[in-house]
Amino acid sequence: MQEAVGPAAGLVRLSFLVQTLYGEAGRDCGLTTAQAQLLCTLAAGPTGMADLCTTLGLERSSLTGLVDRAEHRGLVERQSDPADRRAVRVALTRDGEKTIGRFHREITERLGRLLADLPAAERERFHRTLTKVTADAPAVFVD
Amino acid sequence: MQEAVGPAAGLVRLSFLVQTLYGEAGRDCGLTTAQAQLLCTLAAGPTGMADLCTTLGLERSSLTGLVDRAEHRGLVERQSDPADRRAVRVALTRDGEKTIGRFHREITERLGRLLADLPAAERERFHRTLTKVTADAPAVFVD
DNA sequence: TATTGTTATACTCTATAACTATA
């Protein structure tokens, strides 16, 4: 039933599969995909808006709205930067930390299941290639 | 500089990388991601709204809007189904065919570049595992 | 002047609920 699938199609399918699982894990935690990405990034520590734009690949105005909504939900807070009065630093709240922790466990488990049926050696090789290919992708997620 | 990355993080990064390339290829062709997915699906032939919902994972009302906008842009058209007067079949227009063809070439090239630096044997193995893992993902894209 | 962020505005995407028409 499964027609031959080229490398590009394989990548696209995997990508949409992961996005689906990502979305489901998010929904279980009350997060949209964009919010989950934001929180994952902030898990590394408080970050300025400009840096967040770069990491997330968003325009500044888009990020303003995203942070607004996340702040409104009590997931993040804006802090003023004593060194630069123009700048804003965004940090996880206690609740944001808990939420992203839960999300992290959810998505890790789902993705783990995706690879669970592979022989260990194959999984290892797959993971190594994955690491190579994504070497310079933004670190939107860290185990 | 590259910290160790677990299997889940690798999948997430690859996924966001592919999404970014997908979005860029789409923008170059005047397509949003959702529209590109719709058109890719329709490349297999005219399809009923209900089937499209299943393949794309959308609610019916969401699909109505998506098709509305694509139709408004002249990319798809609604056809009536002579066998069931409730049903609607969605088909690519000539322009839609051309556009999705261009998109297909764009995305294939970008994704090919992503894997271009891998040794042939590794790329082969990677692709084989990819095919296994995505065996029951919806065929939103076919080479 | 350049940078940091926000506001105003518009469009796309998506969902839920209520509705119409046909099977």
Add this chain to the structure above:
DNA sequence: TATAGTTATAGAGTATAACAATA
């Protein structure tokens, strides 16, 4: 009654352009 689609409505996400404050 069940199925195929649409409409109404609302919220989230995103971008461009214009703006304010600070460096």
